[in-house]
Amino acid sequence: MGSILDIYTGYFGLSARPFAIAPDPDMLYWSNAHRRAYSLMEYAIVTRAPITLVTGEVGSGKTLLVQHLLRNVGDDVVFGLVSQVRGKAEDVLPWVLLALGEPAEPEDTMVDLFSRFEERLIREYAAGRRVVLVFDEAQNLSDTALEQIRTLTNMNTGTDELLQVFLVGHSSLKERIVGTILQPLAQRIGAACHLPAMDAETTGEYVRHRLRSVGGNDDIFTDDAVDLVHEHSGGLARLVNQLCDFSMVYAFSKGNPQVDDLTVMQVINDGVFFAGQALLPPAAREEVMHIPVFRSRATPQD
Incomplete structure (x- = not known):
């Protein structure tokens, strides 16, 4: 039966x-808002925008759109999807490394973690690839963690960005970032889009x-x-x-x-x-x- x-x-x-209920990229509905947001996300990757902000109401399709992007960007982009970080700045780098398939042990110091991360970025750049980190549910990150993410995007060769970041989260995330404390982060955002209901x-x-x-x-x-x-x-x-x-x-x-x-x-x-x-x-x-x-x-x- x-x-x-x-x-x-x-x-x-x-x-x-x-x-x-589970997000399915094959079922993605391309509303006008989704098309605009996706075009902006692609443009941000091509132009090497250091940070891209994607916000929307709960259940508006942000994660679905990101999944579609992950499936359809070319082989010259290496993605790391980070969705587990909760708050503390010292938690960011281990999750970033794990998202990129790199080891991160409890006994590693911040210097160890940062060195390993930097080596990975340089390796990918030398091979003609760019690294894009996607932080889903980014509204759960503390201000300190968001500031640490901003500092990671300062890594460059002098002419090219070694790292690009997508911050994906609820509408409240945008309101936080435009606040005084996170102004340096706001100034690094090269593109922003919002998915309304x-x-x-x-x-x-x-x-x-x-x-x-x-x-x-x-x-x-x-x-x-x-x-x-x-x-x-x-x-x-x-x-x-x-x-x-x-x-x-x-x-x-x-x-x-x-x-x-x-x-x-x-x-x-x-x-x-x-x-x-x-x-x-x-x-x-x-x-x-x-x-x-x-x-x-x-x-x-x-």
């Missing part, structure tokens, strides 16, 4: 789950794109359903995915060939779409009704 996901995708004639029209295009990507029809979601998805997700791709995924499960459970606005509202009222509750004002959360919705597919609909 197939799993619930096999049944759900098969019921709608889909080759895979269209609204999975999707508007209603873009949300509709996004939903239809995800359905088409797995062999589905545009009309699986009615227009009213998409409008409701946008309203309750705030246009954030991650939340759109969650609400659409639950809505398709509900529609399947009731034997409905389409996801309509009633089905989406039932998901919301049931409290299943928990992340979306945070977008509602407190009074609206109090008014949410919990209406049982799962029924046998053999049960006649009201």
Whole structure:
């Protein structure tokens, strides 16, 4: 017997789950904002911008865009993806070295770590390659750690940058960097882009794109359903995915060939779409009704 996901995708004639939460570069939707951001990121690499800042709301697709960049830049670029650093400046270099496949032992001094990092940069430069470090979730870094990253980008040959850095994080990161303490870092940023939440029209295009990507029809979601998805997700791709995924499960459970606005509202009222509750004002959360919705597919609909 197939799993619930096999049944759900098969019921709608889909080759895979269209609204999975995990980032999938093959499912990337190129909104105008994503195209602008990606073009700027490519331009930053070509022009050897020392630091590039990529910000966006939670779930806006920043990580997905970075993953696409990692997969599609030429062999003359060596990437190191750093996503584990939490705060202290002394934590930065070990994670950077590990991201580049270099050893970093607990007994290594900062001098040892820096020397090993510098040697790697010079080696790559001599081979005609550039090193790009991507710090994902960079809003978690302390000001001291961000300042240390800035100092790493000072390494150059006199004419060429040996290292480029992408700082990828929430919108709050930009606000921190423009503050007085991090002004030296702000002055090293050669390019910056921001991924906003999707508007209603873009949300509709996004939903239809995800359905088409797995062999589905545009009309699986009615227009009213998409409008409701946008309203309750705030246009954030991650939340759109969650609400659409639950809505398709509900529609399947009731034997409905389409996801309509009633089905989406039932998901919301049931409290299943928990992340979306945070977008509602407190009074609206109090008014949410919990209406049982799962029924046998053999049960006649009201």
